[in-house]
Amino acid sequence: MARHTGRGGGVHTTPNPNGKGWVNQRGGEVESTHRLKARAVESGRAQAMAQETEHTIHNRDGTIGYKNSYGNDPRSSKG
Numbered sequence: 789m790a791r792h793t794g795r796g797g798g799v800h801t802t803p804n805p806n807g808k809g810w811v812n813q814r815g816g817e818v819e820s821t822h823r824l825k826a827r828a829v830e831s832g833r834a835q836a837m838a839q840e841t842e843h844t845i846h847n848r849d850g851t852i853g854y855k856n857s858y859g860n861d862p863r864s865s866k867g
Contacts, residue, residue, distance in 0.1 A: 798842035801825070801832040803850070814839075833858075 800813045804821060810828035812820045812835060819835060822828035829845055833856065836843035840859040847853045 798844055799832045799836040799839070800844045800846065801828045802846045803848055 798814070799819070802811055802813060803809075804811045809821055809823045810825050811818045811822070812828055812832040814835070820828070820831050822831060832843050832845070836856070837858045842855055842857045842859065844855045845853045
């Protein structure tokens with residue numbers, strides 16, 4: 789299983805590298821632990837919104853499932 793190393797910034801919801809369940813990490817440090825992925829995603833979303841940053845949700849195999857950004861994103865198109 790791939791493990792998040794803290795690169796890329798923001799809040800990452802990942803499988804718990806130290807056991808069962810899910811964790812929310814920021815900068816490689818565990819901020820919260822959860823038994824269910826849904827609870828971890830909910831908590832990670834709240835953390836990302838409060839910190840105005842990106843929330844990355846990983847799958848059980850460590851790959852990125854999806855991302856949401858709650859920060860100051862640059863405008864992607866002109867006009």
